[in-house]
Amino acid sequence: MSTPTSMAPAYSAAEAGNPTEVARRLASRGVVLEPDEVTLLIELLGRPPGWAEAVLFGILWSEHCSYKSTRHLLQRLPTRAPHVLLGPGEDAGVVALPAPCEDLALVLAHESHNHPSQLLPIEGAATGVGGIVRDVGCMGAEVVGVLDALRFGHPVEGGAPVRDIVRGVVRGIADYGNALGVPNLGGDVYFDRQFDANCLVNVMSVGLVPRDGILRSRVPAGDGPWVFVLVGKPTDESGFGGAAFASGELGESDRRGAVQIPDPFLKRVLHVANGEMFRRLRERGLEAGFKDLGAGGVACATSELAAAGERGAEIELDRLHRVPKDLPAEVLLCAETQERYCWVLPESFAVEACDIYNRLYALGDVFPGAAARIIGRATDERRYRVQWQGEPIVDCPVEAITAGRRVHRASRRRPPPAPLGPVAETPDLHGSLLALLRGVGSCSREYLFRHYDSEVQGRTWLRPGEADATVIRAHPDRPLGVAFAVGGNPHWCGGDPELGARHAVAEAARNVACVGARPWALTDCLNFGHPEEPTVMGDLAATLEGLAVAAEALGGLASRGHPLPFVSGNVSLYNQTGSRAVPASPIVLCAGVVADLTTVVAQSVRRAGDFIVLVGEPRDQLTGSAFAREILRRHAGSPPGLDLAREAALQELAVAAAEGCWVVAAHDVSDGGLAVTLAEMVMACPAESALGVEVDLGVLETESALALFSERPAIVFEVPPERAPIFFQNARERSLLAWPLGAVTARPLVRLMLPDGEAVSWSVEELRAAAASPLKALWNEEGA
């Protein structure tokens, strides 16, 4: 196998008689084709593939790009609702917004960058953000936020490598997002030993686009003639093989070269120039196609643009702007050089478009060699062709590109664990809450998110740490807000994937409802181990069932009788080292809509004398709780149950209460139970306000530990006394259990009256000190 630059076949028809051997030889050169794909490719092309073709199809058929193990399962997710403009299928999903923003649409995208972040945390996380904002940008949208859901190993038990990854990932996200000028709108973070060798870095991005400015990733239907214009960084060899990297296990060889190189500075200028393009296209009423370059680089972007438009394409690789370096054709074609987009434009507009990038925004001065160049044209013949130095190096029917792959995997469901049995111990309540807050599971996240700019663009109304969801203003002259929150408790999903997945959707939607926003749309990323393992596939099937069932039950606040639609998503497999797979980890983003920003509800208590009211399910189980795991040091058992009808009613009450101004604070009960929820509501107050809460646990008619640490779904509301009658009446009408627990006090204490007449209390100061300590320690070790 000599260095190929032409149609010289990657393997002969005769060699393909032993496909396993061919696959092995290809793999040693970084081309990943499964043995049956070695023969399939010959069938599709009618001849043995050239090198560039072998590389291209290796990427197209990678798990990362093809979803070949999961596509059939993903069909279970509900994706339709009246407000969905574009469901899963392109780089991002698009949903309509209600009046007074009916001329705007919300764009949502969600991806993982797990493997790169484990290997090179700063660059891996940064390119994760860089990639996801392109997915939103290529829909014609302005990128208005990023979120991140992080699953790290245990920073103490997992040792220094885990701590390096935590700090590196946070730095990568901060460095990229802050410089790009996109606000960080929160997310979540969990720490657990099961992620020691495989961290998860899920990134989400959100955008706003005029309804009549939504761009599609395809050659438009009109006559054209259409040309392909590549914009951005000059192509180099960075990230070559990234898709294959993401579709295999970490470990054997050094794959750091497959991690891309981020440049938020160039991206910022590119986005400003894209904005000028969007304006001119709308002004002139011109059609265009637009796509970001991700996995598979130029090859995947151009072939998919052509295939989606049911056209062919001819790409002249010699016209590509590239680094001054001899690179093989297949590298130029498939490298994952960052900060690039591809346009499909009417030929008559292409020169003007290049001028916007090259002269008006002088990309070449911003980054040496960055530019916009015409690299090819769309054809009516349905073939995808690439020319290099006068020779064809790819020539295949477009159908071959879109053919897709399906791999049948064995699947085995496993029985869920039993719930945690009765607990005999009577723990020290005072010490237990402080211990929970001093642990990385329930400690304050403030130290972490102070690395992120959450204010740039000037739209932010509720920030990370202020409320259960973050909220931005959709338009500077209109009152509509958009809220974002994520869910996905890895302890629960790992224990019982189906029930855990239901909780993930319910929690994300509940968080959005807590601020008073109507849950509007979902995205998901499914982070799992090897698809070859039957239990992994069984967990995946169970997870999708759980996600679907919950989404079907919780769509009523957006559109009665419809599910809460999944509009975009991603699957990340091979999050496994040896026999240790990460726990089943679906991560769900919920976007919500609040009609009037003046009704949004934060989590800090506001006024002494207001009632503290708990609404939700009975406090009768500790199963699945952080208390069981971290204080009792037990196997925590199954997740708590979830009654989806009651959950829908609870979310409806939260939204009605916000819209009616019956509540002034709301915070859901999650990790750490009611105790942590109350502590967080008090700690979120400005220090100067010196407020506290006093509650009577006797009201809950259960043991104190259960009352305080059960994680059954619930929301704690602060209700002004004059609003209490209407609030309780509305809870009753929805058959919800609402317990008046106590009141906000003018003393900075959390004070609990126990059923036996005793009292236990914590000063806000000691709670704050406990909650601040873990992350401060993580960032301040010797030599860090």
Next chain:
Amino acid sequence: MSVARVGVVQFPGVNCEAESVRALGRAGLEAEIFRWTRRAAELRDFQAYVLPGGFSYQDRVRAGALAAKDPLVDVLAGEAERGKPVLGICNGAQVLVEAGLVPDSGRVELALARNRMPDRDGYYARWIYVRIEPSGSLFTRGLTPGDVLPLPVAHGEGRFTSATAGRMASLLATGQIPLRYCSAHGEVESGFPVNPNGAEQAAAAVSNARGNVLALMPHPERAQDLGALARCVAGPWDERRAQAIARRDVDARGPGLALFDALSRHLKES
């Protein structure tokens, strides 16, 4: 009289230009983004300038160092000399300091050094309070010394300092530190977190002697909506926010607009 036009100078890597234009608009001014590839001389057509925040030229060498050498800044310096107002916010402030426009001796006297914070390092983002000090700055004209404004900061290099001992103290004495970090109730404190970066004299902004050029580290353009005030803000501003919310006034004016309003008043008077 026609509305004054403000040029919002866009160097590559700047990322707060849109909200800066919006804030100027809410103060009754016409604002326009001035792209770095335009002819520098066209900058003279504007009556005032804002250098917005971001990462101009990727913070290469030092934040603001490269933009300070940009031909646009030569034109700006000439216009500032003629008395036109120039406001540099965050990265814009770093540019003004690196260009020697602030204080204004024509040489680089100050630095915006790396934040100095206990237990942490680098970029830091949160809301702080600043107190209006007696000064000749036109950007605080009409505001009462002692008034407190809550504003967000977001930077890694925001510590005003000077190699010349006593220089910052003398700037305070000459009324060239119009905004200082303070508590919710207006007490100036030098310690973290009230002073988020360790700036000498708790300086949040430094003016030239004439008062028409201001290097400002906090981001007033991000505090345009009163209802969007951070929930950690306490005191009178929190009460104002609560009142606006009770009125369902989503457009109530936030604390950051005070500085743009002062600029607007100045331009209307002159």
